[in-house]
Amino acid sequence: MSGPVVNVHVLFFAKSRELANTARSKVDVPAEIIASDLLDQLASRFGLTSIQSSLILAHNESYIENLSDKILFKEGDELAIIPPLSGG
Protein backbone atom coordinates (compact mmCIF):
# COMPACT_ATOMS: atom_id res chain seq x y z
CA MET A 1 0.00 0.00 0.00
CA SER A 2 1.11 3.54 -0.70
CA GLY A 3 -0.43 6.92 0.17
CA PRO A 4 -2.20 7.80 3.39
CA VAL A 5 -3.48 4.96 5.53
CA VAL A 6 -6.39 5.02 8.01
CA ASN A 7 -7.52 2.60 10.64
CA VAL A 8 -11.10 1.25 10.17
CA HIS A 9 -13.40 -1.27 11.82
CA VAL A 10 -14.12 -4.38 9.78
CA LEU A 11 -17.25 -6.43 10.60
CA PHE A 12 -17.81 -10.05 9.59
CA PHE A 13 -21.17 -11.82 9.42
CA ALA A 14 -22.52 -15.34 8.94
CA LYS A 15 -20.17 -17.53 6.87
CA SER A 16 -17.53 -14.81 6.64
CA ARG A 17 -17.58 -14.47 10.42
CA GLU A 18 -17.07 -18.21 10.81
CA LEU A 19 -14.22 -18.33 8.30
CA ALA A 20 -12.51 -15.24 9.70
CA ASN A 21 -13.01 -16.65 13.15
CA THR A 22 -13.96 -13.23 14.45
CA ALA A 23 -16.93 -10.87 14.32
CA ARG A 24 -14.83 -7.69 14.10
CA SER A 25 -11.32 -6.43 13.65
CA LYS A 26 -9.41 -3.16 13.26
CA VAL A 27 -7.43 -2.85 10.05
CA ASP A 28 -5.20 -0.26 8.39
CA VAL A 29 -6.43 0.49 4.88
CA PRO A 30 -5.50 3.04 2.20
CA ALA A 31 -7.62 6.19 2.52
CA GLU A 32 -8.49 5.73 -1.14
CA ILE A 33 -8.88 2.30 -2.73
CA ILE A 34 -10.89 0.46 -5.40
CA ALA A 35 -13.40 -1.81 -3.65
CA SER A 36 -12.30 -4.98 -5.46
CA ASP A 37 -8.66 -4.40 -4.50
CA LEU A 38 -9.68 -3.97 -0.89
CA LEU A 39 -11.78 -7.12 -0.98
CA ASP A 40 -8.81 -9.06 -2.44
CA GLN A 41 -6.60 -7.94 0.44
CA LEU A 42 -9.17 -8.65 3.16
CA ALA A 43 -10.12 -12.04 1.70
CA SER A 44 -6.47 -13.17 1.73
CA ARG A 45 -5.83 -11.80 5.18
CA PHE A 46 -8.96 -13.26 6.83
CA GLY A 47 -9.25 -16.59 5.00
CA LEU A 48 -12.27 -15.70 2.89
CA THR A 49 -10.95 -16.58 -0.57
CA SER A 50 -13.22 -19.66 -0.85
CA ILE A 51 -16.33 -17.43 -0.73
CA GLN A 52 -14.84 -14.20 -2.07
CA SER A 53 -16.82 -14.25 -5.33
CA SER A 54 -20.08 -14.11 -3.38
CA LEU A 55 -19.08 -11.26 -1.05
CA ILE A 56 -20.00 -7.61 -1.22
CA LEU A 57 -19.00 -4.68 0.98
CA ALA A 58 -20.82 -2.04 2.98
CA HIS A 59 -19.10 1.21 3.96
CA ASN A 60 -20.61 3.04 6.93
CA GLU A 61 -23.81 1.01 6.65
CA SER A 62 -24.32 1.60 2.92
CA TYR A 63 -23.76 -0.99 0.22
CA ILE A 64 -20.96 -0.44 -2.23
CA GLU A 65 -23.00 -0.99 -5.37
CA ASN A 66 -20.11 -1.83 -7.64
CA LEU A 67 -16.77 -3.44 -6.83
CA SER A 68 -15.11 -1.14 -9.35
CA ASP A 69 -16.13 1.88 -7.24
CA LYS A 70 -13.47 3.79 -5.36
CA ILE A 71 -13.92 3.99 -1.59
CA LEU A 72 -12.77 7.04 0.40
CA PHE A 73 -12.07 6.12 4.03
CA LYS A 74 -11.78 8.29 7.10
CA GLU A 75 -10.24 7.14 10.37
CA GLY A 76 -12.69 5.02 12.35
CA ASP A 77 -15.01 4.23 9.41
CA GLU A 78 -16.96 1.00 9.45
CA LEU A 79 -16.55 -1.57 6.72
CA ALA A 80 -18.69 -4.72 6.60
CA ILE A 81 -18.09 -7.95 4.71
CA ILE A 82 -21.51 -9.04 3.45
CA PRO A 83 -22.10 -12.65 2.36
CA PRO A 84 -25.29 -13.49 0.40
CA LEU A 85 -28.34 -12.35 2.37
CA SER A 86 -30.86 -14.81 3.72
CA GLY A 87 -33.23 -12.82 5.89
CA GLY A 88 -37.00 -13.39 5.83
Next chain:
Amino acid sequence: MSGPVVNVHVLFFAKSRELANTARSKVDVPAEIIASDLLDQLASRFGLTSIQSSLILAHNESYIENLSDKILFKEGDELAIIPPLSGG
Protein backbone atom coordinates in the same frame (compact mmCIF):
# COMPACT_ATOMS: atom_id res chain seq x y z
CA MET B 1 -98.79 -17.54 -18.08
CA SER B 2 -99.47 -20.77 -20.00
CA GLY B 3 -98.12 -24.28 -19.62
CA PRO B 4 -97.42 -26.04 -16.33
CA VAL B 5 -96.96 -23.90 -13.24
CA VAL B 6 -94.97 -24.73 -10.10
CA ASN B 7 -94.76 -23.09 -6.72
CA VAL B 8 -91.27 -21.84 -5.72
CA HIS B 9 -89.67 -19.93 -2.86
CA VAL B 10 -88.49 -16.45 -3.73
CA LEU B 11 -85.85 -14.81 -1.51
CA PHE B 12 -85.13 -11.08 -1.34
CA PHE B 13 -81.95 -9.47 -0.02
CA ALA B 14 -80.66 -6.01 0.84
CA LYS B 15 -82.33 -3.24 -1.20
CA SER B 16 -84.68 -5.72 -2.92
CA ARG B 17 -85.79 -7.02 0.48
CA GLU B 18 -86.53 -3.48 1.63
CA LEU B 19 -88.47 -2.58 -1.52
CA ALA B 20 -90.39 -5.88 -1.54
CA ASN B 21 -91.05 -5.39 2.14
CA THR B 22 -90.40 -9.07 2.75
CA ALA B 23 -87.44 -11.45 2.91
CA ARG B 24 -89.26 -14.37 1.28
CA SER B 25 -92.41 -15.31 -0.50
CA LYS B 26 -93.96 -18.28 -2.28
CA VAL B 27 -94.88 -17.66 -5.90
CA ASP B 28 -96.38 -19.65 -8.76
CA VAL B 29 -94.11 -19.54 -11.79
CA PRO B 30 -94.07 -21.28 -15.19
CA ALA B 31 -92.05 -24.51 -15.05
CA GLU B 32 -90.13 -23.16 -18.04
CA ILE B 33 -89.41 -19.47 -18.50
CA ILE B 34 -86.74 -17.10 -19.85
CA ALA B 35 -84.96 -15.44 -16.89
CA SER B 36 -85.58 -11.89 -18.11
CA ASP B 37 -89.32 -12.54 -18.45
CA LEU B 38 -89.44 -13.92 -14.94
CA LEU B 39 -87.52 -10.95 -13.60
CA ASP B 40 -89.98 -8.58 -15.34
CA GLN B 41 -92.90 -10.30 -13.66
CA LEU B 42 -91.31 -10.38 -10.21
CA ALA B 43 -90.10 -6.79 -10.39
CA SER B 44 -93.63 -5.55 -11.18
CA ARG B 45 -95.24 -7.71 -8.57
CA PHE B 46 -92.81 -6.87 -5.73
CA GLY B 47 -92.12 -3.20 -6.46
CA LEU B 48 -88.55 -3.66 -7.71
CA THR B 49 -88.80 -1.88 -11.08
CA SER B 50 -86.66 1.05 -9.87
CA ILE B 51 -83.67 -1.27 -9.37
CA GLN B 52 -84.55 -3.99 -11.88
CA SER B 53 -81.68 -3.20 -14.25
CA SER B 54 -79.15 -3.97 -11.50
CA LEU B 55 -80.72 -7.27 -10.39
CA ILE B 56 -79.64 -10.79 -11.20
CA LEU B 57 -81.16 -14.13 -10.23
CA ALA B 58 -79.95 -17.26 -8.51
CA HIS B 59 -81.77 -20.56 -8.96
CA ASN B 60 -81.19 -23.17 -6.25
CA GLU B 61 -78.10 -21.27 -5.01
CA SER B 62 -76.46 -20.91 -8.43
CA TYR B 63 -76.28 -17.71 -10.40
CA ILE B 64 -78.18 -17.51 -13.67
CA GLU B 65 -75.30 -16.27 -15.77
CA ASN B 66 -77.39 -14.74 -18.52
CA LEU B 67 -80.87 -13.24 -18.36
CA SER B 68 -81.60 -14.73 -21.78
CA ASP B 69 -81.15 -18.25 -20.31
CA LYS B 70 -84.20 -20.46 -19.90
CA ILE B 71 -84.90 -21.63 -16.34
CA LEU B 72 -86.50 -25.01 -15.65
CA PHE B 73 -88.29 -25.02 -12.29
CA LYS B 74 -89.42 -27.89 -10.10
CA GLU B 75 -91.95 -27.53 -7.32
CA GLY B 76 -90.29 -26.11 -4.20
CA ASP B 77 -87.21 -24.70 -5.98
CA GLU B 78 -85.49 -21.67 -4.52
CA LEU B 79 -85.15 -18.48 -6.51
CA ALA B 80 -83.19 -15.50 -5.16
CA ILE B 81 -83.30 -11.87 -6.25
CA ILE B 82 -79.70 -10.65 -6.09
CA PRO B 83 -78.92 -6.91 -5.97
CA PRO B 84 -75.32 -5.73 -6.60
CA LEU B 85 -72.99 -7.48 -4.15
CA SER B 86 -71.10 -5.56 -1.51
CA GLY B 87 -69.42 -8.14 0.69
CA GLY B 88 -65.89 -7.76 1.94
Next chain:
Amino acid sequence: MDHVKLVQDPIDITHIHQLLADEGCGASSVFVGTTRDNFQGKKVVSLAYEAYDNMALKEMKKICSDLRLKWPELKHIVIYHRLGTVPVCEASVVIATSSPHRSEALESVSFAIDQLKTRVPIWKKEIYEGDHISEWKENKE
Protein backbone atom coordinates in the same frame (compact mmCIF):
# COMPACT_ATOMS: atom_id res chain seq x y z
CA MET C 1 -57.70 -27.62 5.38
CA ASP C 2 -60.42 -25.17 4.33
CA HIS C 3 -62.05 -23.06 7.03
CA VAL C 4 -65.11 -21.24 5.74
CA LYS C 5 -67.52 -19.46 8.07
CA LEU C 6 -70.14 -16.77 8.44
CA VAL C 7 -69.98 -15.40 11.96
CA GLN C 8 -72.06 -13.02 14.06
CA ASP C 9 -69.35 -12.15 16.60
CA PRO C 10 -66.00 -10.36 16.38
CA ILE C 11 -63.39 -12.41 14.50
CA ASP C 12 -60.53 -13.60 16.70
CA ILE C 13 -57.42 -12.85 14.63
CA THR C 14 -55.10 -14.92 16.83
CA HIS C 15 -57.29 -17.94 16.17
CA ILE C 16 -56.98 -17.32 12.41
CA HIS C 17 -53.19 -17.40 12.68
CA GLN C 18 -53.43 -20.65 14.65
CA LEU C 19 -55.53 -22.22 11.90
CA LEU C 20 -52.74 -21.41 9.42
CA ALA C 21 -49.90 -22.93 11.42
CA ASP C 22 -48.18 -25.90 9.85
CA GLU C 23 -44.69 -27.30 10.26
CA GLY C 24 -44.24 -27.59 6.51
CA CYS C 25 -45.26 -24.00 5.81
CA GLY C 26 -42.85 -21.10 5.52
CA ALA C 27 -45.39 -18.39 4.78
CA SER C 28 -48.80 -17.16 5.76
CA SER C 29 -50.69 -14.20 4.41
CA VAL C 30 -53.66 -12.64 6.18
CA PHE C 31 -55.97 -10.00 4.77
CA VAL C 32 -58.37 -8.19 7.11
CA GLY C 33 -61.14 -5.96 5.81
CA THR C 34 -62.35 -3.48 8.41
CA THR C 35 -65.09 -0.87 8.64
CA ARG C 36 -63.87 2.62 7.72
CA ASP C 37 -65.14 5.69 9.52
CA ASN C 38 -65.96 7.75 6.46
CA PHE C 39 -67.50 7.67 3.00
CA GLN C 40 -67.64 10.75 0.77
CA GLY C 41 -67.39 13.07 3.72
CA LYS C 42 -70.08 11.31 5.73
CA LYS C 43 -69.15 9.83 9.11
CA VAL C 44 -69.79 6.07 9.16
CA VAL C 45 -70.70 4.64 12.57
CA SER C 46 -71.19 1.01 11.58
CA LEU C 47 -71.89 -1.40 8.75
CA ALA C 48 -74.81 -3.82 8.64
CA TYR C 49 -74.07 -7.01 6.70
CA GLU C 50 -76.53 -9.58 5.44
CA ALA C 51 -75.96 -12.70 3.40
CA TYR C 52 -77.75 -15.33 1.40
CA ASP C 53 -76.19 -17.72 3.91
CA ASN C 54 -76.27 -21.09 2.18
CA MET C 55 -75.27 -19.78 -1.19
CA ALA C 56 -72.60 -17.53 0.34
CA LEU C 57 -71.00 -20.54 2.04
CA LYS C 58 -71.19 -22.50 -1.21
CA GLU C 59 -69.46 -19.70 -3.12
CA MET C 60 -66.82 -19.32 -0.40
CA LYS C 61 -66.08 -23.05 -0.70
CA LYS C 62 -65.85 -22.68 -4.48
CA ILE C 63 -63.25 -19.96 -3.95
CA CYS C 64 -61.25 -22.42 -1.83
CA SER C 65 -61.40 -25.03 -4.61
CA ASP C 66 -60.37 -22.45 -7.19
CA LEU C 67 -57.41 -21.42 -5.01
CA ARG C 68 -56.28 -25.03 -4.67
CA LEU C 69 -56.45 -25.53 -8.42
CA LYS C 70 -54.38 -22.40 -9.08
CA TRP C 71 -51.93 -22.88 -6.17
CA PRO C 72 -51.77 -26.61 -5.37
CA GLU C 73 -49.09 -26.02 -2.71
CA LEU C 74 -51.49 -24.13 -0.42
CA LYS C 75 -51.86 -25.76 2.97
CA HIS C 76 -54.62 -24.00 4.91
CA ILE C 77 -57.24 -21.56 3.67
CA VAL C 78 -59.43 -19.43 5.93
CA ILE C 79 -62.36 -17.33 4.69
CA TYR C 80 -64.45 -15.80 7.46
CA HIS C 81 -67.09 -13.14 6.92
CA ARG C 82 -68.92 -11.41 9.70
CA LEU C 83 -72.66 -10.60 9.44
CA GLY C 84 -74.93 -8.24 11.34
CA THR C 85 -73.65 -4.97 12.73
CA VAL C 86 -69.90 -4.37 12.46
CA PRO C 87 -68.66 -1.26 14.32
CA VAL C 88 -65.91 0.98 12.94
CA CYS C 89 -62.42 -0.57 13.19
CA GLU C 90 -63.68 -4.15 13.55
CA ALA C 91 -63.06 -6.83 10.93
CA SER C 92 -65.85 -7.70 8.48
CA VAL C 93 -63.82 -10.19 6.48
CA VAL C 94 -60.64 -12.20 6.96
CA ILE C 95 -58.96 -14.17 4.19
CA ALA C 96 -55.83 -16.10 5.02
CA THR C 97 -53.66 -18.82 3.50
CA SER C 98 -50.49 -20.69 4.38
CA SER C 99 -48.04 -22.42 2.05
CA PRO C 100 -44.44 -23.62 1.92
CA HIS C 101 -43.36 -20.54 -0.09
CA ARG C 102 -44.44 -16.95 0.06
CA SER C 103 -45.64 -16.20 -3.47
CA GLU C 104 -48.54 -18.68 -3.28
CA ALA C 105 -49.71 -17.32 0.07
CA LEU C 106 -49.55 -13.69 -1.06
CA GLU C 107 -51.09 -14.19 -4.50
CA SER C 108 -53.88 -16.48 -3.33
CA VAL C 109 -55.10 -14.02 -0.71
CA SER C 110 -55.25 -11.17 -3.25
CA PHE C 111 -57.11 -13.37 -5.69
CA ALA C 112 -59.54 -14.63 -3.05
CA ILE C 113 -60.61 -11.20 -1.79
CA ASP C 114 -61.33 -10.09 -5.37
CA GLN C 115 -63.36 -13.26 -5.92
CA LEU C 116 -65.25 -12.81 -2.68
CA LYS C 117 -66.27 -9.29 -3.62
CA THR C 118 -67.57 -10.29 -7.04
CA ARG C 119 -69.34 -13.59 -6.38
CA VAL C 120 -70.24 -14.20 -2.73
CA PRO C 121 -73.84 -13.04 -2.07
CA ILE C 122 -73.26 -10.69 0.85
CA TRP C 123 -74.43 -7.09 1.14
CA LYS C 124 -73.51 -4.19 3.35
CA LYS C 125 -75.34 -1.06 4.32
CA GLU C 126 -73.45 1.91 5.69
CA ILE C 127 -74.99 3.55 8.73
CA TYR C 128 -74.01 7.24 8.95
CA GLU C 129 -73.92 9.69 11.78
CA GLY C 130 -76.67 12.34 11.87
CA ASP C 131 -79.56 12.53 9.39
CA HIS C 132 -77.86 10.91 6.39
CA ILE C 133 -79.93 8.02 5.05
CA SER C 134 -78.08 4.72 5.27
CA GLU C 135 -77.05 3.25 1.93
CA TRP C 136 -76.62 -0.19 0.40
CA LYS C 137 -73.14 -0.34 -1.08
CA GLU C 138 -72.03 -1.79 -4.40
CA ASN C 139 -68.67 -3.42 -5.07
CA LYS C 140 -67.00 -2.24 -8.25
CA GLU C 141 -66.57 -4.95 -10.87
Next chain:
Amino acid sequence: MDHVKLVQDPIDITHIHQLLADEGCGASSVFVGTTRDNFQGKKVVSLAYEAYDNMALKEMKKICSDLRLKWPELKHIVIYHRLGTVPVCEASVVIATSSPHRSEALESVSFAIDQLKTRVPIWKKEIYEGDHISEWKENKE
Protein backbone atom coordinates in the same frame (compact mmCIF):
# COMPACT_ATOMS: atom_id res chain seq x y z
CA MET D 1 -46.64 5.26 11.49
CA ASP D 2 -43.62 3.07 10.78
CA HIS D 3 -42.81 0.28 13.22
CA VAL D 4 -39.43 -1.28 12.51
CA LYS D 5 -37.80 -3.70 14.93
CA LEU D 6 -35.30 -6.49 15.41
CA VAL D 7 -36.50 -8.72 18.23
CA GLN D 8 -35.07 -11.62 20.20
CA ASP D 9 -38.37 -13.00 21.47
CA PRO D 10 -41.41 -14.53 19.78
CA ILE D 11 -43.41 -11.98 17.78
CA ASP D 12 -46.85 -11.28 19.21
CA ILE D 13 -49.14 -11.34 16.18
CA THR D 14 -52.10 -9.81 18.00
CA HIS D 15 -49.95 -6.83 18.84
CA ILE D 16 -49.05 -6.44 15.14
CA HIS D 17 -52.75 -6.28 14.23
CA GLN D 18 -53.26 -3.67 16.95
CA LEU D 19 -50.48 -1.52 15.46
CA LEU D 20 -52.34 -1.55 12.12
CA ALA D 21 -55.71 -0.48 13.48
CA ASP D 22 -56.98 2.87 12.27
CA GLU D 23 -60.49 4.25 11.93
CA GLY D 24 -59.77 5.51 8.43
CA CYS D 25 -58.45 2.17 7.18
CA GLY D 26 -60.52 -0.45 5.43
CA ALA D 27 -57.77 -3.00 4.84
CA SER D 28 -54.79 -4.59 6.48
CA SER D 29 -52.46 -7.17 5.07
CA VAL D 30 -50.11 -9.26 7.20
CA PHE D 31 -47.36 -11.54 5.95
CA VAL D 32 -45.74 -13.97 8.36
CA GLY D 33 -42.61 -15.91 7.46
CA THR D 34 -42.15 -19.02 9.58
CA THR D 35 -39.49 -21.68 9.97
CA ARG D 36 -40.25 -24.74 7.85
CA ASP D 37 -39.47 -28.24 9.12
CA ASN D 38 -37.68 -29.46 6.03
CA PHE D 39 -35.14 -28.58 3.37
CA GLN D 40 -34.16 -30.98 0.60
CA GLY D 41 -35.22 -34.00 2.64
CA LYS D 42 -33.34 -32.90 5.76
CA LYS D 43 -35.34 -32.32 8.93
CA VAL D 44 -34.92 -28.72 10.13
CA VAL D 45 -35.15 -28.23 13.90
CA SER D 46 -34.54 -24.50 14.07
CA LEU D 47 -33.08 -21.49 12.33
CA ALA D 48 -30.39 -19.23 13.71
CA TYR D 49 -30.63 -15.62 12.53
CA GLU D 50 -28.01 -12.92 12.80
CA ALA D 51 -28.05 -9.34 11.54
CA TYR D 52 -25.86 -6.36 10.91
CA ASP D 53 -28.21 -4.64 13.35
CA ASN D 54 -27.75 -0.93 12.65
CA MET D 55 -27.59 -1.33 8.91
CA ALA D 56 -30.52 -3.78 8.91
CA LEU D 57 -32.70 -1.25 10.75
CA LYS D 58 -31.58 1.47 8.34
CA GLU D 59 -32.53 -0.69 5.34
CA MET D 60 -35.85 -1.63 6.93
CA LYS D 61 -36.64 2.07 7.38
CA LYS D 62 -35.68 2.69 3.75
CA ILE D 63 -38.18 0.03 2.73
CA CYS D 64 -40.84 1.95 4.68
CA SER D 65 -39.94 5.18 2.85
CA ASP D 66 -40.05 3.38 -0.49
CA LEU D 67 -43.48 1.95 0.33
CA ARG D 68 -44.82 5.39 1.23
CA LEU D 69 -43.51 6.82 -2.04
CA LYS D 70 -45.14 4.05 -4.08
CA TRP D 71 -48.38 3.87 -2.05
CA PRO D 72 -48.94 7.28 -0.40
CA GLU D 73 -52.28 6.15 1.06
CA LEU D 74 -50.62 3.63 3.42
CA LYS D 75 -51.38 4.33 7.04
CA HIS D 76 -49.28 2.01 9.22
CA ILE D 77 -46.30 -0.14 8.26
CA VAL D 78 -44.83 -2.86 10.48
CA ILE D 79 -41.58 -4.67 9.70
CA TYR D 80 -40.38 -6.95 12.51
CA HIS D 81 -37.59 -9.48 12.14
CA ARG D 82 -36.64 -11.94 14.82
CA LEU D 83 -32.97 -12.79 15.53
CA GLY D 84 -31.30 -15.65 17.37
CA THR D 85 -32.80 -19.13 17.40
CA VAL D 86 -36.25 -19.48 15.87
CA PRO D 87 -37.87 -22.90 16.38
CA VAL D 88 -39.96 -24.61 13.69
CA CYS D 89 -43.43 -23.04 13.23
CA GLU D 90 -42.49 -19.74 14.86
CA ALA D 91 -42.38 -16.44 12.97
CA SER D 92 -39.03 -15.09 11.81
CA VAL D 93 -40.44 -12.09 9.98
CA VAL D 94 -43.70 -10.15 9.95
CA ILE D 95 -44.52 -7.48 7.41
CA ALA D 96 -47.83 -5.70 7.68
CA THR D 97 -49.53 -2.60 6.32
CA SER D 98 -52.90 -0.89 6.61
CA SER D 99 -54.58 1.48 4.18
CA PRO D 100 -58.00 2.83 3.25
CA HIS D 101 -58.29 0.43 0.30
CA ARG D 102 -57.16 -3.13 -0.15
CA SER D 103 -54.91 -3.01 -3.20
CA GLU D 104 -52.31 -0.78 -1.51
CA ALA D 105 -52.18 -3.01 1.57
CA LEU D 106 -51.82 -6.22 -0.44
CA GLU D 107 -49.32 -4.92 -2.99
CA SER D 108 -47.13 -3.12 -0.49
CA VAL D 109 -46.68 -6.21 1.67
CA SER D 110 -45.63 -8.33 -1.34
CA PHE D 111 -43.21 -5.66 -2.44
CA ALA D 112 -41.75 -5.21 1.04
CA ILE D 113 -40.99 -8.88 1.65
CA ASP D 114 -39.15 -9.07 -1.69
CA GLN D 115 -37.20 -5.95 -0.76
CA LEU D 116 -36.37 -7.28 2.69
CA LYS D 117 -34.96 -10.48 1.24
CA THR D 118 -32.72 -8.68 -1.23
CA ARG D 119 -31.38 -5.75 0.76
CA VAL D 120 -31.67 -6.12 4.54
CA PRO D 121 -28.41 -7.55 5.95
CA ILE D 122 -29.77 -10.55 7.85
CA TRP D 123 -28.56 -14.14 7.56
CA LYS D 124 -30.00 -17.47 8.58
CA LYS D 125 -28.44 -20.81 9.22
CA GLU D 126 -30.52 -23.95 9.14
CA ILE D 127 -29.92 -26.38 11.99
CA TYR D 128 -30.76 -29.95 10.94
CA GLU D 129 -31.64 -33.04 12.90
CA GLY D 130 -28.92 -35.71 13.14
CA ASP D 131 -25.43 -35.39 11.71
CA HIS D 132 -26.16 -32.99 8.87
CA ILE D 133 -23.90 -29.95 9.00
CA SER D 134 -25.86 -26.74 9.48
CA GLU D 135 -25.89 -24.43 6.48
CA TRP D 136 -25.98 -20.69 5.81
CA LYS D 137 -28.84 -20.03 3.43
CA GLU D 138 -28.94 -17.76 0.42
CA ASN D 139 -32.00 -15.89 -0.82
CA LYS D 140 -32.56 -16.17 -4.53
CA GLU D 141 -32.30 -12.87 -6.37
